[in-house]
């Protein structure tokens with residue numbers, strides 16, 4: 173536990189202006205060798221850009237096929253679900269509208285950052301009652317919970 | 330049958346549906362239900378199934394031993410599931426939390442009462458009204474019924490929520506309500522109703538329990554069980570370290 | 574006194590006015606600058622009309638056919654009005670044929686101005702690489718491709734991934750500050766048609782707001798729900814041609830995420846702006862233009878009234894609008910001309 177913590181704190185310690193960079197974007201290979209020279213540590217550290225370079229809908233297509241995920245394609249990002257969601261009011265990392273959008277567009281780094289929070293959904297169904305497009309966000313949260321663990325949803329097709 | 334003759338409850342009854350038959354029925358349905366649950370979850374193509382928890386208990390790797398893991402499992406289950414600390418803890422609607430809590434506690438209590446009654450000598454009936462096992466059973470079934478009623482009314486009372494509710498949610502909640510209500514009714518009838526009415530009620534309760542067992546793997550319950558065990562496993566890993 | 578009405582401009586508004594007046598019993602002098610009647614829908618070969626995918630011919634065909642064949646309508650194509658003297662009930666106008674330079678003189682009772690719009694020229698805004706990079710086209714050009722049923726890039730291959738950029742030359746301080754009102758709906762209509770034509774294509778709508786007003790909203794819903802068209806809220810900062818594909822730089826404002834994504838084709842939802850024809854007609858007829866270059870009615874809520882007695886307005890020369898509105902404006906202007914006729918001739 174303590175070791176884990178330290179590792180997290182030290183992540184990207186070689187980066188100048190470290191606080192500019194998201195944890196998710198720092199790549200530090202445990203061991204990196206080039207031409208027999210040990211390149212791990214400082215020289216192996218890589219900072220990925222924030223720029224979105226690809227739209228990838230394979231996860232989204234998978235969600236559509238999961239139970240109660242079928243209507244997710246109707247979402248137009250109005251945020252009504254988040255507005256009424258008790259969990260979103262308590263924790264900014266859980267946001268049903270946002271989850272739907274990043275999954276739709278396949279923003280992998282964002283998904284990595286927030287996906288574990290999907291399990292906070294209390295299943296109260298307030299969002300599904302509020303949604304103007306009949307997306308059933310409560311159901312979509314179920315589908316997303318499964319999709320984030322599912323190989324099929326990730327593989328697409 | 331005179332009203333003074335208390336009727337033996339739930340388990341032993343050498344009446345229309347005998348004890349042995351009920352045990353046989355459950356012996357078939359329970360495993361079937363678990364298998365169906367397993368298959369459904371597998372159908373989602375997720376690596377984790379609720380049975381994975383037991384696997385992580387027995388995992389050979391990792392420092393803490395079996396005992397430590399079991400303790401962690403129990404405390405995680407108690408915190409996350411029994412006391413609704415995780416998902417439920419975020420719910421700002423006390424009514425909703427109560428509804429779900431009552432259903433869960435009621436269901437667990439009913440199962441416990443049934444098992445206890447089965448373990449005690451079935452011949453030693455009738456059970457007195459004050460018998461703790463019987464009390465537990467009655468209270469549990471009442472809790473189950475009122476919890477389900479709360480959940481249903483909560484959704485019925487708001488037009489938008491009513492319309493947005495999935496058909497599977499309705500079916501599941503109504504089934505739970507019926508299981509609880511019929512249990513209470515059987516017991517009430519045993520105190521003074523006609524024998525036939527009580528028998529009919531008992532049979533209908535058995536039918537609803539069977540339906541529930543067969544339906545649960547295809548309802549939202551499958552997801553709740555899966556998610557609940559996933560949360561528990563996460564706590565388990567956090568507390569005891571990864572199994573491998 | 575004369576029973577003839579001059580209609581300037583042979584687009585939907587002008588044609589509708591001409592047909593109504595001829596039906597009513599008036600003679601119509603229809604002056605159209607181009608060599609073809611029908612206005613923008615015919616010039617740019619619209620495949621179908623929003624919001625219901627009505628084939629353009631179904632709406633425009635009968636109007637054009639009527640004017641071309643009716644003895645009540647005298648059509649002057651390739652011509653413009655050069656002079657206008659007199660007052661309501663008795664104007665003398667000069668019509669010059671641009672091809673042979675001949676001028677004819679006519680006496681008319683009133684004038685309807687329906688000179689329409691031009692598309693915003695996207696090469697004015699360097700952000701979009703229009704005219705510099707291949708496969709960057711306007712929605713006006715896409716209409717013709719859709720009509721042909723052949724949507725391809727410059728290499729002849731159908732695009733796999735297409736971005737529509739909304740509000741090009743609209744709602745922008747550096748170009749035109751107004752909203753063109755139809756281009757959201759038209760772009761969405763085209764995106765749906767593109768899906769229908771190509772099947773295997775990913776379409777992305779990069780928008781600031783979706784303004785599918787009134788019943789056009791259905792287009793928006795259907796595009797998402799039935800055709801899986803993607804929407805990205807944001808505005809594009811640059812389109813860059815890599816030599817093979819188009820790199821579109823923008824921000825997805827819903828996630829605070831700058832993006833740089835490659836596309837095969839970029840379609841610009843170019844806006845509506847007043848064209849030189851409107852300026853010319855307004856000059857000859859002595860009409861006032863507003864700050865944007867559209868003809869300013871006497872009172873902004875009453876489109877038909879030009880501020881000069883006997884001269885009436887209709888259609889997109891006043892403000893951006895859809896064909897359904899344009900057609901009603903043509904009829905409304907015809908009614909005003911009919912009132913003048915009733916006062917001066919028919920009684």
Ligand SMILES: Cc1cc2nc3c(=O)[nH]c(=O)nc-3n(C[C@H](O)[C@H](O)[C@H](O)COP(=O)(O)OP(=O)(O)OC[C@H]3O[C@@H](n4cnc5c(N)ncnc54)[C@H](O)[C@@H]3O)c2cc1C
Pocket residue numbers: 581582583584585586587604605606607610611612613614619621622623624652653654687688689690691692712713716755759843844845849850851853854887888889890894895896897899
């Ligand atoms: C790409 C695109 C697609 C569209 N699709 C749709 C749609 O699907 N549905 C819909 O409802 N609306 C649509 N619209 C809007 C529609 O095109 C206009 O509402 C309509 O064409 C306006 O008609 P109009 O008669 O006012 O002008 P125009 O169509 O522009 O016609 C004006 C006519 O006047 C002539 N003219 C101009 N100046 C002079 C002059 N000085 N002397 C003589 N003649 C002159 C022009 O040559 C032209 O023929 C679309 C617009 C765009 C930009």
Ligand code: SF4
Pocket residue numbers: 253256257258259260268292293294295296297298299300309310313
């Ligand atoms: S069902 Fe889940 S996502 Fe929807 S409002 Fe309730 S907690 Fe939020």
Ligand code: SF4
Pocket residue numbers: 246247248249250251252253254268269272302303304305306307308309
């Ligand atoms: S309320 Fe419905 S449409 Fe609006 S963001 Fe949530 S899921 Fe999407």
